[in-house]
Amino acid sequence: MSAPPVQRMCLIGVGLIGSSLSLAAQRQRLVGEVVGCARSEATRSKALELGLADRMVEDPAEAADGADLVVVATPVGVYAEVAERIGGVLQPDAVVTDVGSVKQATIRDIGPHLPDGVHFVPGHPVAGTEKSGPEAGFPELFEKRWVILTPPPGTDEAAVERVAGLWRGCGAYVERMTPAHHDRVLAMTSHLPHLIAYTIVSTAADLEPGEMAEVVKFSAGGFRDFTRIAASDPIMWRDIFLNNREAVLEVLQRFNEDITALQRAIRWGEGEFLEDRFRRTRELRSEVVRAHQAGTFDPREPDKAKDAGSTS
Amino acid sequence: MSAPPVQRMCLIGVGLIGSSLSLAAQRQRLVGEVVGCARSEATRSKALELGLADRMVEDPAEAADGADLVVVATPVGVYAEVAERIGGVLQPDAVVTDVGSVKQATIRDIGPHLPDGVHFVPGHPVAGTEKSGPEAGFPELFEKRWVILTPPPGTDEAAVERVAGLWRGCGAYVERMTPAHHDRVLAMTSHLPHLIAYTIVSTAADLEPGEMAEVVKFSAGGFRDFTRIAASDPIMWRDIFLNNREAVLEVLQRFNEDITALQRAIRWGEGEFLEDRFRRTRELRSEVVRAHQAGTFDPREPDKAKDAGSTS
Numbered sequence: 001m002s003a004p005p006v007q008r009m010c011l012i013g014v015g016l017i018g019s020s021l022s023l024a025a026q027r028q029r030l031v032g033e034v035v036g037c038a039r040s041e042a043t044r045s046k047a048l049e050l051g052l053a054d055r056m057v058e059d060p061a062e063a064a065d066g067a068d069l070v071v072v073a074t075p076v077g078v079y080a081e082v083a084e085r086i087g088g089v090l091q092p093d094a095v096v097t098d099v100g101s102v103k104q105a106t107i108r109d110i111g112p113h114l115p116d117g118v119h120f121v122p123g124h125p126v127a128g129t130e131k132s133g134p135e136a137g138f139p140e141l142f143e144k145r146w147v148i149l150t151p152p153p154g155t156d157e158a159a160v161e162r163v164a165g166l167w168r169g170c171g172a173y174v175e176r177m178t179p180a181h182h183d184r185v186l187a188m189t190s191h192l193p194h195l196i197a198y199t200i201v202s203t204a205a206d207l208e209p210g211e212m213a214e215v216v217k218f219s220a221g222g223f224r225d226f227t228r229i230a231a232s233d234p235i236m237w238r239d240i241f242l243n244n245r246e247a248v249l250e251v252l253q254r255f256n257e258d259i260t261a262l263q264r265a266i267r268w269g270e271g272e273f274l275e276d277r278f279r280r281t282r283e284l285r286s287e288v289v290r291a292h293q294a295g296t297f298d299p300r301e302p303d304k305a306k307d308a309g310s311t312s
Numbered sequence: 313m314s315a316p317p318v319q320r321m322c323l324i325g326v327g328l329i330g331s332s333l334s335l336a337a338q339r340q341r342l343v344g345e346v347v348g349c350a351r352s353e354a355t356r357s358k359a360l361e362l363g364l365a366d367r368m369v370e371d372p373a374e375a376a377d378g379a380d381l382v383v384v385a386t387p388v389g390v391y392a393e394v395a396e397r398i399g400g401v402l403q404p405d406a407v408v409t410d411v412g413s414v415k416q417a418t419i420r421d422i423g424p425h426l427p428d429g430v431h432f433v434p435g436h437p438v439a440g441t442e443k444s445g446p447e448a449g450f451p452e453l454f455e456k457r458w459v460i461l462t463p464p465p466g467t468d469e470a471a472v473e474r475v476a477g478l479w480r481g482c483g484a485y486v487e488r489m490t491p492a493h494h495d496r497v498l499a500m501t502s503h504l505p506h507l508i509a510y511t512i513v514s515t516a517a518d519l520e521p522g523e524m525a526e527v528v529k530f531s532a533g534g535f536r537d538f539t540r541i542a543a544s545d546p547i548m549w550r551d552i553f554l555n556n557r558e559a560v561l562e563v564l565q566r567f568n569e570d571i572t573a574l575q576r577a578i579r580w581g582e583g584e585f586l587e588d589r590f591r592r593t594r595e596l597r598s599e600v601v602r603a604h605q606a607g608t609f610d611p612r613e614p615d616k617a618k619d620a621g622s623t624s
Contacts (some may be wrong), residue, residue: 020331026520041321077583101533109616114484117392126530126532126533127532130597145532145605146529146530146532179341184523184529184621185523185526185530186319186530186533188515188516188523188527188531189436189516189526189527189530189531189534189535189536190533190534190535191383192354192512192515193512193533193534193535193537193538194534195571195574195578196508196512196571197593198574198589198590198593199567199571199574200504200505200508200567201593201596201597202548202570202592202593203500203504203563203566203570204500204501204566204596205383205592205593205595205596206498206566206570211496211497211500212596212599214497214501215497215500215501216596216599216600216603217458217603218438218458218460218497218498218501218502219501219600220438220439220457220458221413221438221498221501221502221505222501222502222505222509223500223501223502223504223505223543224600225505225537225540225541226505226508227593227596227600228537229537230593230594231499231589231593231594231597231598232599234586234587234590234591234594235587237586237590238583238586238587238590239583241542241578241586242578242583243580245578245581246324246580249575249578249579252571252578253514254515254518255511255512255515256510256517256568256571256575258514258518259507259508259511259564259568261499262507262510262511263561264563265554265567266507266554266557266560266561266564267557267561269554269557271389271550271551271554273510274546274549274553274554275546275547275550277510277514278476278510278544278546278549278550279546280514280517281509281510281513281514281517281539281542281543282542282543283517284513284516284517284528284539284542285442285513285539285542285543286538286543287524288530288531288535288536289529291528291529291531306604
């Protein structure tokens with residue numbers, strides 16, 4: 001049998017994404033040895049128990065030593081610290097990638113700490129669930145999902161192809177764009193939706209206990225869908241908002257203008273304005289469903305189940 | 313075989329809710345004859361084709377004539393017109409109910425047109441999907457969902473029980489509350505979430521065509537969940553917002569204050585504030601999931617599927 005494309009993968013962080021990547025890569029025989037890194041003893045033993053790695057260590061440098069591929073899968077907020085720890089032990093031609101939801105900050109925080117001869121290929125799998133932690137991982141997470149790579153100009157093409165091949169091997173589609181463009185697109189498709197969901201759920205969380213109980217009871221009216229998104233990992237999302245501030249504030253400003261317009265239309269009874277806005281959103285929905293039917297989304301996602309949504 | 317609890321049900325409007333109620337009630341043998349009413353010939357023939365009614369007529373008065381139960385299932389905005397049309401033909405002891413998502417406006421618009429001796433039991437099944445029209449209906453829609461009844465003080469208890477029994481027979485749980493309380497609770501659990509979803513999707517719809525295509529492509533990041541909610545019927549939702557204005561504007565004001573606080577925290581890098589808010593929403597989510605596991609929500613809803621949500 002031929003050697004796997006990656007001899008030793010160092011996985012720094014074994015949360016939902018890291019654990020899913022390890023399970024998928026092992027199942028597809030894309031990696032030889034997997035050395036994982038986690039701060040807490042509890043997480044390290046859980047990871048071994050789940051078969052996420054052959055070895056689990058506490059020190060990022062020890063984990064990265066001798067690895068030909070290093071995957072940084074921690075919250076974005078600790079990237080600089082992690083990069084500083086591993087920078088000294090990376091072997092020539094090693095490839096470093098990550099799975100963070102912001103990419104300009106990734107390059108700002110990791111890039112400076114990597115020695116010459118080490119290849120840096122920032123990446124972001126646009127996949128996930130509201131669950132977090134090593135137990136949340138499953139090998140099908142990336143099937144038919146997009147992974148965006150944002151290699152800086154001049155990055156070694158063979159290194160980019162190694163990372164792209166790993167993700168394709170896990171069932172994902174790979175796309176390349178600039179870090180700035182990635183951060184703008186994801187601010188709209190992911191960061192703003194999460195911020196809005198967190199906001200509306202926290203608005204409800206501030207209600208009187210009695211009212212709260214009724215919100216929970218009648219959440220099938222639409223609120224429930226927001227609670228799922230708002231259950232995502234608090235630390236991960238704190239770091240995303242703090243590290244994609246400009247793009248998030250820009251789309252949030254657009255959102256605020258639009259909701260103010262709808263608010264005004266409701267106050268003044270402007271039915272035509274409301275109806276017109278609501279029709280336009282329906283068209284965008286059908287584009288999303290078409291893209292989904294074209295197979296670019298997880299076929300198991302609930303869009304097409306007739307009882308998936310909740311309205312009225 | 314004993315006679316069904318409802319001899320002749322008049323169904324004014326055969327959209328998602330009306331068609332689902334007819335299918336469920338017929339399947340459970342809760343109704344004898346069903347006379348449906350729809351404005352367009354196309355809808356009437358489609359309804360007959362789908363077995364939603366024994367007869368379909370254009371005139372609400374003709375449909376209501378001789379019915380012992382009248383269910384108004386049109387958009388809330390035409391309630392007054394419908395009530396005015398049927399008021400004159402309703403037989404003594406007939407029961408009139410509706411399925412609208414706002415209840416104070418329902419009583420304001422329908423109540424005055426009903427003659428003495430006719431019983432009025434406003435209702436709202438908290439169930440639905442993003443689909444609309446007669447083809448969207450399915451008899452399981454109300455299973456394990458809540459139906460809220462808001463009968464005015466002094467309403468005949470036997471009439472309330474007839475409506476409650478119909479919904480229980482369709483698999484729903486029945487709750488009673490005042491119209492004003494209903495409108496406040498639903499403004500938070502349903503109306504605000506829909507307004508927010510419509511807004512964020514219309515914000516995206518205003519992007520450049522090129523950016524729009526990418527939003528669709530990468531919508532698995534969280535945006536997709538909003539597009540489903542924002543695909544709901546534009547006329548129905550226009551009427552809901554126009555007819556529950558005060559309650560919607562009140563919760564929207566709370567939401568605006570909360571998002572402004574988060575916006576400020578992002579701008580000034582206040583990570584602790586963000587993390588604290590995000591943790592609190594997570595707790596509310598677990599309450600929703602617990603309620604769901606307790607069986608008060610449709611067991612087929614996607615909450616618990618590990619790939620149901622999308623984040624990062």
